[in-house]
Amino acid sequence: MMTATVGEVGVLGDGLRFERTLDGFRCLAWVDGTDARLRSRSGQSFDEALPELRAAISEQTIGRAILDGELVGYGAEGTGLQQLERRIGRRPQPGAG
Numbered sequence: 001m002m003t004a005t006v007g008e009v010g011v012l013g014d015g016l017r018f019e020r021t022l023d024g025f026r027c028l029a030w031v032d033g034t035d036a037r038l039r040s041r042s043g044q045s046f047d048e049a050l051p052e053l054r055a056a057i058s059e060q061t062i063g064r065a066i067l068d069g070e071l072v073g074y075g076a077e078g079t080g081l082q083q084l085e086r087r088i089g090r091r092p093q094p095g096a097g
Contacts, residue, residue: 023081024072025088031065034058040088046071049088 026041036057038046047054050071057067073084 022070022072024070024084027069027071029054029057029065029067029069031057031060031062031067033063044088046088 027046028039028041030037030039036054038050038054038057040046053071071084071088073080073082073087075083
């Protein structure tokens with residue numbers, strides 16, 4: 001199982017530090033030539049929900065790779081976790097997004 005770990009922290013000065021976080025979902029892409037498969041950390045497929053992401057990754061000339069990233073929904077008012085949840089077939093959480 002993949003879980004978050006402590007990473008680099010930015011420095012603002014005067015002893016203030018920050019770490020930027022965005023609400024989203026972990027996504028792994030298994031790429032083999034022109035084929036890419038998108039999965040959540042629990043194994044849920046994102047292939048049908050995000051065909052344009054799958055196509056964009058498949059078009060890259062990276063050969064074989066496993067890509068690890070965070071899916072984040074962006075809209076006119078910034079990030080939108082509820083939009084992303086609807087898109088990938090999860091029920092939006094009250095007060096989220």
